[in-house]
Amino acid sequence: MVKLAVAGAKGRMGSLIANLALQESDFKLVGVTEKPDSEFIGSEFSRGVKFYSSLREFEERPDVLIDFTTPNATLKNIEDAKTLGVSLVIGTTGFSEEEKRIIEEASKVIPIVFSPNMSLGVNILFKIVGEVTRALKDKGYDVEIFEIHHRFKKDAPSGTAVRLAEIVAENLGKNLEDVAVYGRKGLVGERKPDEIGILSSRMGDVVGDHTVFFGTLGERLELTHRATSRETFARGALIAAKWVFDKKPGLYTMFDVLEI
Numbered sequence: 711m712v713k714l715a716v717a718g719a720k721g722r723m724g725s726l727i728a729n730l731a732l733q734e735s736d737f738k739l740v741g742v743t744e745k746p747d748s749e750f751i752g753s754e755f756s757r758g759v760k761f762y763s764s765l766r767e768f769e770e771r772p773d774v775l776i777d778f779t780t781p782n783a784t785l786k787n788i789e790d791a792k793t794l795g796v797s798l799v800i801g802t803t804g805f806s807e808e809e810k811r812i813i814e815e816a817s818k819v820i821p822i823v824f825s826p827n828m829s830l831g832v833n834i835l836f837k838i839v840g841e842v843t844r845a846l847k848d849k850g851y852d853v854e855i856f857e858i859h860h861r862f863k864k865d866a867p868s869g870t871a872v873r874l875a876e877i878v879a880e881n882l883g884k885n886l887e888d889v890a891v892y893g894r895k896g897l898v899g900e901r902k903p904d905e906i907g908i909l910s911s912r913m914g915d916v917v918g919d920h921t922v923f924f925g926t927l928g929e930r931l932e933l934t935h936r937a938t939s940r941e942t943f944a945r946g947a948l949i950a951a952k953w954v955f956d957k958k959p960g961l962y963t964m965f966d967v968l969e970i
């Protein structure tokens with residue numbers, strides 16, 4: 711049985727993950743967290759499980775912490791997880807390059823699964839996009855990435871769109887920041903052949919749509935993933951928690967977890 715902690719348990723993802731974990735006999739939910747100034751600290755989440763302000767306050771040490779919060783909160787949790795020897799599943803997005811390096815450093819001490827998207831479908835999309843990019847390289851195809859999310863999302867572009875753009879750039883032998891174009895406005899001139907366009911929309915309750923376009927003169931190929939329920943991410947995070955708890959320190963992705 712995996713002793714589990716869930717960060718940000720009042721949030722859209724945190725609450726779903728914690729509630730699903732309570733229904734699974736493979737997990738014992740030993741506590742959940744919210745912001746230190748939250749009115750819920752000290753109160754009951756469900757079935758005797760308490761809200762804590764940090765991992766350090768837990769009465770029972772968890773094996774794994776699942777974190778879908780904000781970059782600042784995740785960085786704090788990483789420090790506590792390193793001190794206490796707790797494995798991590800990080801689904802939070804919106805990290806700077808410097809913050810990603812901190813996660814990489816921490817993975818020398820504890821095992822970390824870090825993925826901007828825990829759904830099987832998107833991880834298959836990551837694979838396919840790499841393959842298609844290699845197949846169409848130097849054949850005159852423009853690559854553009856579109857993403858749509860709900861109006862409450864704080865970071866843009868989505869972590870998934872950034873990862874898709876990185877995969878395209880890696881497979882074209884480019885450095886993403888040299889070729890990325892984040893939206894367009896004004897007299898921007900003709901599209902350069904090696905640009906990777908990344909466009910974000912926010913509306914209503916869209917759970918998460920991602921499309922990678924490969925367009926040339928006379929045709930375009932569109933690879934789309936649409937999430938219709940957050941359960942797909944939450945179930946992926948729980949699979950990752952079961953997988954990571956007895957692993958050696960290292961930085962892992964859902965490719966490792968799902969063996970794809």
Ligand SMILES: NC(=O)C1=CN([C@@H]2O[C@H](COP(=O)(O)OP(=O)(O)OC[C@H]3O[C@@H](n4cnc5c(N)ncnc54)[C@H](OP(=O)(O)O)[C@@H]3O)[C@@H](O)[C@H]2O)C=CC1
Nearest residue numbers: 718720721722723744745778783801802803826827828943
């Ligand atoms: N990898 C994946 O598959 C997926 C990743 N995500 C990512 O997960 C993150 C969270 O998304 P979502 O659940 O929609 O966001 P929410 O805003 O609904 O949830 C985040 C929760 O974390 C809480 N929080 C903030 N600071 C702390 C802290 N210091 N300690 C504990 N809790 C804290 C927030 O509290 P408060 O509201 O009071 O600030 C909130 O309850 C985003 O980065 C999102 O992009 C989302 C879906 C799938």
Ligand SMILES: O=C(O)C1=N[C@H](C(=O)O)C[C@H](O)C1
Nearest residue numbers: 803826827863868869870918
């Ligand atoms: O904030 C969200 O909701 C989501 N965020 C992730 C991202 O930024 O890629 C994954 C998913 O699309 C939902």
